Amino acid sequence: MSASHTLLEVRDLAKHFTVTKGFPRPVTTTVRAVDGVGFVVARGEAFGLVGESGCGKSTAARAVLGLIPPDAGHVRFAEIDVTGARGSMLQQLRRRMQIVFQDPYSSLNPRRTIGQALTEPLGVHGLARGRAARERAIALLEEVGLPPSAYDRHPHEFSGGQRQRVGIARALSVEPELIVADEPVSALDVSVQAQVLLLLKDLQTRRGLAFVFVSHDLGVVRWFCSRVAVMYLGRIVETGSVSSVFGAPRHPYTRMLRDASPIPDPAIRGQLPRIVGEIPSAANPPAGCHFHPRCPRASDLCRTAFPEWRADGDGAVACHHPED
Secondary structure (H helix, E strand, C coil): CCCCCEEEEEEEEEEEEEEEECCCCCEEEEEEEEEEEEEEEECCCEEEEECCCCCCHHHHHHHHHCCCCCCEEEEEECCEECCCCCHHHHHHHHHHEEEECCCCCCCCCCCCCHHHHHHHHHHHCCCCCHHHHHHHHHHHHHHCCCCHHHHHCCHHHCCHHHHHHHHHHHHHCCCCCEEEEECCCCCCCHHHHHHHHHHHHHHHHHHCCEEEEEECCHHHHHHHCCEEEEEECCEEEEEEEHHHHHHCCCCHHHHHHHHHCCCCCHHHCCCCCCCCCCCCCCCCCCCCCCCHHHCCCCCHHHHHCCCCEEEECCEEEECCCCCC
16 A cells, blocks of 8 residues: 555554453463554545454454553554653644544533533634534534534433444544544444444445454444455454455455354354354463464464465465464
């Protein structure tokens, strides 16, 4: 991808957490939530980040935004070093990169009206105040499918889908170039999920937005994103276009995820694949390839050495024995 088209570049991103448990003899362990993640997002592109719960995808997304400080690695947004930004530079980046959180119930302050939630970012970034801010907030509400009367109401007066629309409007208020969508529809009913996804796709087209779309739902990612990275235990194991990664997965873990995704076909209903084992703890990951305890193709090499990246068409895979 050429530098002129690259909006976000992440290299060797790492985030570790120290946890102390036990009494009277406490034991301290290090949880390697994100361990050397890297990817690139183009302008106007929807890039997916998928994996099982606990694989580190949400932590990686928040570290990219600087909401939690990474321990290592580099994040560049439009030639600006995000990890080293401070003061006014960081405030400018906050405007250009926004997030839509997973839980529409806890992401809004219950004591503040919807109008206050939307106009506060406008004032912080000096975009509008007073009557101009109100008019802009009402226009945002209408853009995401809510009536102007929502401006003076509180979050508890809305459903989960409506609250998520407010969260999207708040992210749009400062006119960002990139939105990190952290499981934006996982807490919603299926019919509401479809409405919110259609809204996000329409906003991407009309506003030219780029997305980092974090999800465990392969069906949603397959529909919304053009490229995808598959995470397992803090590391990316396969990346490429959605059609190639999900159509012909090379990594055994990617194939396992795809086969476990529900298929709307009554003929095969109830025929789920056999999945071996549970995801190991990030506090004590297996040596070598982290997936080898669950992998049917594992060899002695997999148990001792982490695989190097192999270029594969429009993507890459980290596997000693990739599937044909």
